[in-house]
Amino acid sequence: MLYVVIAFLWASIWLYLLLGGADFGAGIIELISTGENRNKTRHTMYRAIGPIWEANHMWLIIAIVILFVGFPHIYTTMSIFVHIPLTAMLLGIIARGTAFVFRNYDAVEDNMQKIYNRIFVYSSAITPFFLGIIAASTVSRKIDKEADDFLSAYIYSWLNGFGITVGLFTVCICGFLAAIYIIGEVNTKEDKEHFIKIAKKMVVAAFISGAFVFLAAHLEQIPLLDWIFGHWVGNIAIAAASISLIVLWLTLDKNKDILIRLLAGFQISMILLAATYTHFPKIVLLKDGSALSLIDEAGLNKTIDSLAWALLLGSIFILPSLFYLLYSFENKKNTRSELRH
Amino acid sequence: MDDFLAARSQMALSLGFHIIFACIGMVMPFFMAVAHYKWLRTGQQVYKNVTKAWSKGVAIFFATGAVSGTVLSFELGLLWPTFMEHAGPIFGMPFSLEGTAFFIEAIALGFFLYGWDKFNPWFHWFTGVVVGISGLASGILVVAANAWMNSPAGFDYIDGQYLHIDPIEAMFNDAWFSQALHMTLAAFVATGFAVAGVHALMVLKGRNILFHQKAFRIAAIFGTVAAVLQPLSGDISAKDVAKRQPAKLAAMEAHFHTEKSAPLIIGGIVNEEEAQVNYALKIPGLLSWMAHGDSQKAVTGLNQIPKEDHPPVAITHYSFQVMVGLGMLMMLLAFIYFIALLKKKTWLSGKWLYKLFVIAIPMGFIAIEAGWMVTEIGRQPWIIHGVMRTVDAVTPMPGIAYSFYIFTAVYISLSLIVMFLLYRQIKMVSKIYDVHDDELTIKHA
Numbered sequence: 105m106l107y108v109v110i111a112f113l114w115a116s117i118w119l120y121l122l123l124g125g126a127d128f129g130a131g132i133i134e135l136i137s138t139g140e141n142r143n144k145t146r147h148t149m150y151r152a153i154g155p156i157w158e159a160n161h162m163w164l165i166i167a168i169v170i171l172f173v174g175f176p177h178i179y180t181t182m183s184i185f186v187h188i189p190l191t192a193m194l195l196g197i198i199a200r201g202t203a204f205v206f207r208n209y210d211a212v213e214d215n216m217q218k219i220y221n222r223i224f225v226y227s228s229a230i231t232p233f234f235l236g237i238i239a240a241s242t243v244s245r246k247i248d249k250e251a252d253d254f255l256s257a258y259i260y261s262w263l264n265g266f267g268i269t270v271g272l273f274t275v276c277i278c279g280f281l282a283a284i285y286i287i288g289e290v291n292t293k294e295d296k297e298h299f300i301k302i303a304k305k306m307v308v309a310a311f312i313s314g315a316f317v318f319l320a321a322h323l324e325q326i327p328l329l330d331w332i333f334g335h336w337v338g339n340i341a342i343a344a345a346s347i348s349l350i351v352l353w354l355t356l357d358k359n360k361d362i363l364i365r366l367l368a369g370f371q372i373s374m375i376l377l378a379a380t381y382t383h384f385p386k387i388v389l390l391k392d393g394s395a396l397s398l399i400d401e402a403g404l405n406k407t408i409d410s411l412a413w414a415l416l417l418g419s420i421f422i423l424p425s426l427f428y429l430l431y432s433f434e435n436k437k438n439t440r441s442e443l444r445h
Numbered sequence: 446m447d448d449f450l451a452a453r454s455q456m457a458l459s460l461g462f463h464i465i466f467a468c469i470g471m472v473m474p475f476f477m478a479v480a481h482y483k484w485l486r487t488g489q490q491v492y493k494n495v496t497k498a499w500s501k502g503v504a505i506f507f508a509t510g511a512v513s514g515t516v517l518s519f520e521l522g523l524l525w526p527t528f529m530e531h532a533g534p535i536f537g538m539p540f541s542l543e544g545t546a547f548f549i550e551a552i553a554l555g556f557f558l559y560g561w562d563k564f565n566p567w568f569h570w571f572t573g574v575v576v577g578i579s580g581l582a583s584g585i586l587v588v589a590a591n592a593w594m595n596s597p598a599g600f601d602y603i604d605g606q607y608l609h610i611d612p613i614e615a616m617f618n619d620a621w622f623s624q625a626l627h628m629t630l631a632a633f634v635a636t637g638f639a640v641a642g643v644h645a646l647m648v649l650k651g652r653n654i655l656f657h658q659k660a661f662r663i664a665a666i667f668g669t670v671a672a673v674l675q676p677l678s679g680d681i682s683a684k685d686v687a688k689r690q691p692a693k694l695a696a697m698e699a700h701f702h703t704e705k706s707a708p709l710i711i712g713g714i715v716n717e718e719e720a721q722v723n724y725a726l727k728i729p730g731l732l733s734w735m736a737h738g739d740s741q742k743a744v745t746g747l748n749q750i751p752k753e754d755h756p757p758v759a760i761t762h763y764s765f766q767v768m769v770g771l772g773m774l775m776m777l778l779a780f781i782y783f784i785a786l787l788k789k790k791t792w793l794s795g796k797w798l799y800k801l802f803v804i805a806i807p808m809g810f811i812a813i814e815a816g817w818m819v820t821e822i823g824r825q826p827w828i829i830h831g832v833m834r835t836v837d838a839v840t841p842m843p844g845i846a847y848s849f850y851i852f853t854a855v856y857i858s859l860s861l862i863v864m865f866l867l868y869r870q871i872k873m874v875s876k877i878y879d880v881h882d883d884e885l886t887i888k889h890a
């Protein structure tokens with residue numbers, strides 16, 4: 105049963121990265137676009153993501169609940185030592201979530217819209233940035249349970265070059281996912297070309313920031329290369345990711361909306377796999393060389409069993425209705441909606 | 446501000462903020478379902494307009510509730526890591542089930558909000574009902590987690606170890622039923638009165654009378670029925686507290702000395718140093734009766750409880766008084782409204798009844814906040830009653846005060862924006878929904 109729980113944990117992080125990532129990315133693209141394109145992004149994304157928007161951040165909540173019920177020690181260690189970026193991410197989530205709703209449901213359209221938009225786009229970039237920092241802190245061996253001064257316990261645990269570059273990389277990936285997604289949502293040739301251009305820019309940005317991640321890892325003496333290439337799974341995952349990226353690049357302007365989405369999703373999944381597989385089941389590496397492992401830190405059997413049953417039971421209800429939701433709106437997208445947008 | 450106090454205040458602030466949105470998210474879908482049902486049955490455009498106007502409000506509240514809830518699930522660990530480390534695996538069951546309930550709620554809301562004219566009307570109506578049911582279910586589940594903190598169950602606490610964990614038994618702890626019932630009713634009372642009051646105000650202002658009257662009626666009926674049941678369920682809660690948390694009961698009642706035929710104390714100023722209440726009205730025997738169903742029986746006073754286990758008395762007592770007082774007022778208003786509905790239809794056309802409802806707008810929510818202060822502050826100094834002290838649970842990280850200031854600023858600005866949006870939403874009703882001609886379709890804003 106423990107493996108069921110771990111699978112759900114991984115799946116919810118994965119889905120949050122993909123779906124939530126595309127969602128954040130929409131704001132990031134809006135941030136870097138100007139004028140008419142900015143409005144286009146906004147309206148297209150609202151139409152595409154609106155119905156599943158609420159469901160998106162549920163993946164994050166599920167991951168958190170799994171952590172605190174099943175692996176409380178991992179949850180509390182992170183809560184203590186990475187408190188500050190977690191808080192920053194939460195503030196980002198609050199700002200973004202509320203700004204999204206405010207701008208779509210405010211009955212009057214006036215200058216307030218500009219304020220909501222500004223909050224929305226900035227928090228769309230800040231939130232994944234801190235998400236990346238938090239993810240980086242789990243593997244950078246900077247969390248020091250013995251530290252007795254404030255800086256090394258609560259600041260250096262996450263604030264370092266590696267964390268920052270991973271943060272930026274995460275932002276680029278989100279933008280990339282969103283750009284690929286939007287290509288399939290716009291209808292005119294001109295719009296498609298515009299978003300294809302953005303998608304290409306995002307690929308380049310992700311590449312550059314990815315290179316910086318490796319550089320920073322090297323400087324911080326984090327054996328990232330060994331982890332990724334030290335095991336055949338990592339090798340295959342990275343090879344698959346690279347091939348799909350090449351295929352993606354070549355098919356971007358060939359009007360294959362579904363294919364490029366699958367390729368992009370596949371690519372991100374491979375990166376996540378490569379990043380997590382090598383030190384599975386250890387998910388938090390600590391400064392003293394020890395690590396928190398999903399196997400050793402798991403709660404008692406009875407807790408894990410009931411958690412697993414709750415998750416399985418939940419998915420019986422959730423998955424079919426979620427698919428039906430996506431399917432319905434995919435099919436009926438062009439029917440006139442009475443909502444304002 | 447000291448860090449421990451800051452952590453407690455931040456938790457209280459976040460929960461106090463979340464509960465308002467949670468209540469609205471749990472209850473409004475039922476109001477909408479009724480209006481929606483009436484529209485589907487009668488075809489009167491005004492009911493469709495009411496449903497739609499409400500659904501926009503709900504979308505605002507839902508999202509705010511969702512983000513504040515997300516914050517809470519992190520805050521439990523950010524502020525109380527020691528607590529979560531031990532409690533997580535025990536009281537986690539309701540949270541994992543709640544995840545499912547939330548998810549279903551979010552999916553159903555997606556169908557409901559974006560599904561107008563896209564689906565079979567009854568399927569669309571049904572998705573709205575699902576939003577309500579799953580909202581209620583999630584509310585009941587979280588309260589089960591809170592009830593566990595008041596009435597720990599499902600484990601053995603031996604030498605500081607938490608052994609023989611049984612998550613199911615923990616979920617169905619002794620306090621679960623009374624708290625869940627009381628909270629569910631409270632959500633209906635508070636939302637019902639607040640929504641009814643806002644529509645009453647618009648009726649008084651003479652705007653879109655028909656629209657606001659229909660909306661008022663739906664909300665008022667839900668709110669008043671629940672308001673009559675609320676004190677009954679409160680009585681169940683009080684008896685329950687008397688059994689499992691005598692210190693909390695004593696603090697609620699400012700009952701300093703154990704006595705037989707204990708009096709109920711109403712009003713007055715609590716003097717904790719001298720262990721007495723001055724200038725209060727005392728009704729002999731009533732407390733004994735409330736706590737044990739027997740006006741002669743002795744009620745444990747704070748003098749029988751070790752000093753280090755005393756909760757803060759004054760604030761618990763005042764909060765309790767506020768809750769009960771408002772509960773009584775709302776019950777009274779409910780009876781007046783029933784008389785108007787059943788016997789004196791003429792009252793319904795008078796202005797005074799609407800005015801009373803306008804006055805009652807904030808009452809339910811104030812009572813909810815007060816009620817939670819009773820429950821949570823009355824539990825102090827324990828975070829898990831009798832097992833873990835709140836001081837021992839707090840995060841070791843210094844500087845929580847700053848985090849508290851930031852969150853306070855954020856929550857205050859959010860509340861202001863939500864109120865501002867709601868005000869605009871209500872103001873636009875007359876522009877968006879032209880109710881003079883029932884055949885007119887909806888104009889876009």
Ligand code: HDD
Nearest residue numbers: 624628631634676679680682683769772812813816817820
């Ligand atoms: C509309 C709101 C509202 C109203 C009118 C009342 N309550 Fe209440 N009360 C709540 C809203 C609430 C609450 C916010 O929902 C609480 C907090 C925790 C809980 O389970 O419910 C609560 C808690 C609470 C508790 C503590 C339960 C515990 O700690 O486990 C008691 C003893 C009462 N109530 C009793 C009453 C009585 C005798 C009322 C008589 C009129 C009353 N309440 C009206």
Ligand code: HEM
Nearest residue numbers: 453456457460461464587590591817818821822827828835
């Ligand atoms: C939403 C309604 C709720 C409100 C308004 C509320 C209110 C409060 C208040 C005022 C405090 C501070 C008490 C003090 O320190 O003096 C507090 C503390 C706390 N509450 Fe609640 N509460 C609510 C529900 C819950 C639920 C459902 C849970 C858990 C599942 C919970 C968990 C906690 C914890 C962990 C603390 C901090 C420790 C403590 O002070 O005992 N609360 N809450």
Ligand code: HEM
Nearest residue numbers: 466467470471506507510511514515517518547580584587
């Ligand atoms: C008595 C206290 C509480 C009640 C009655 C309650 C009820 C609800 C309800 C009905 C919602 C749905 C959102 C809406 O419709 O606006 C919600 C959202 C949420 N609540 Fe609470 N809640 C309480 C306390 C808590 C606590 C203590 C936590 C965290 C530990 C929490 C976590 C959440 C989360 C994560 C969401 C967002 C789910 C979503 O996206 O739909 N809640 N809550």
